[in-house]
Amino acid sequence: MVVGLTLALAGCDSDMRSQLESDVKRLEAKCDALKRENETLRLAADNLRAEKTVMEKDLSRLQPENNSLKRQLESQKSTAAAQIEQLKAQLAAAKQDTAAVAAPVSPGSAEPAAPGTPAAPSAPGTPPMPVRDETQIAEVERAAAELDTKITALQARVNQGRSKVLAVTRGTIDVRMVPPAGGAIIGGQVCRLDPNYPYYPYYNYVPIGPAVRQGDFRTQRDKDIAIQTAKEELLPLEQELKTLRDESTKTKEKLAKLRAAPAPN
Numbered sequence: 001m002v003v004g005l006t007l008a009l010a011g012c013d014s015d016m017r018s019q020l021e022s023d024v025k026r027l028e029a030k031c032d033a034l035k036r037e038n039e040t041l042r043l044a045a046d047n048l049r050a051e052k053t054v055m056e057k058d059l060s061r062l063q064p065e066n067n068s069l070k071r072q073l074e075s076q077k078s079t080a081a082a083q084i085e086q087l088k089a090q091l092a093a094a095k096q097d098t099a100a101v102a103a104p105v106s107p108g109s110a111e112p113a114a115p116g117t118p119a120a121p122s123a124p125g126t127p128p129m130p131v132r133d134e135t136q137i138a139e140v141e142r143a144a145a146e147l148d149t150k151i152t153a154l155q156a157r158v159n160q161g162r163s164k165v166l167a168v169t170r171g172t173i174d175v176r177m178v179p180p181a182g183g184a185i186i187g188g189q190v191c192r193l194d195p196n197y198p199y200y201p202y203y204n205y206v207p208i209g210p211a212v213r214q215g216d217f218r219t220q221r222d223k224d225i226a227i228q229t230a231k232e233e234l235l236p237l238e239q240e241l242k243t244l245r246d247e248s249t250k251t252k253e254k255l256a257k258l259r260a261a262p263a264p265n
Contacts, residue, residue: 155241164234189208
């Protein structure tokens with residue numbers, strides 16, 4: 001009987017030892033899993049901080065670009081308004097000159113010179129009155145129309161260039177994705193832990209997407225180079241547009257003066 005009790009106690013002790021060893025292994029595996037999860041969360045936090053820093057830098061770069069575009073737009077509006085007012089003034093002056101030339105002679109005014117009588121000589125140093133030249137007016141009108149056509153075409157190219165600069169400035173860069181808790185990056189894929197995997201304490205990972213979210217540019221340096229290139233392509237177009245506008249303004253001023261000249265007798 002004593003022998004039987006001893007064997008029974010020995011068997012119980014063996015079962016308890018086996019159960020304790022199993023519990024220890026399970027706790028160790030759980031501890032390892034928690035350590036891995038903690039490391040994953042730490043990496044995720046680091047990635048989020050890095051992404052936040054990149055977004056803040058992008059915002060800092062975008063703000064000056066946005067302000068510059070606003071200033072350019074306001075400058076163009078002011079220039080266009082000034083040109084409109086200038087043309088209005090020229091048109092009003094031309095109408096006044098035309099009305100003065102066409103005004104009838106009032107009673108008591110000097111009688112017109114008799115046919116064949118030479119006109120009185122102008123005072124010394126007085127330039128001769130300009131005479132309306134329809135041929136020259138037609139040439140200047142044609143030149144003004146050609147300039148307007150060139151300006152319209154070039155303005156479209158400038159607008160495209162500005163849109164390209166803005167699009168490149170707003171472009172995104174590649175972002176490394178963060179795996180979920182307990183997950184990992186395996187073979188270029190973000191993987192999550194399969195909670196239904198039956199072979200504990202082993203783990204199985206299931207891919208859920210690419211490890212890198214593709215942007216418009218691979219790195220920030222690539223984006224900066226693209227922005228600089230787009231600006232360099234735009235600059236000569238804007239300079240050429242300004243030159244054409246200045247030439248157009250001068251041509252239209254000349255045309256207004258020609259139209260205001262009196263017709264020949």
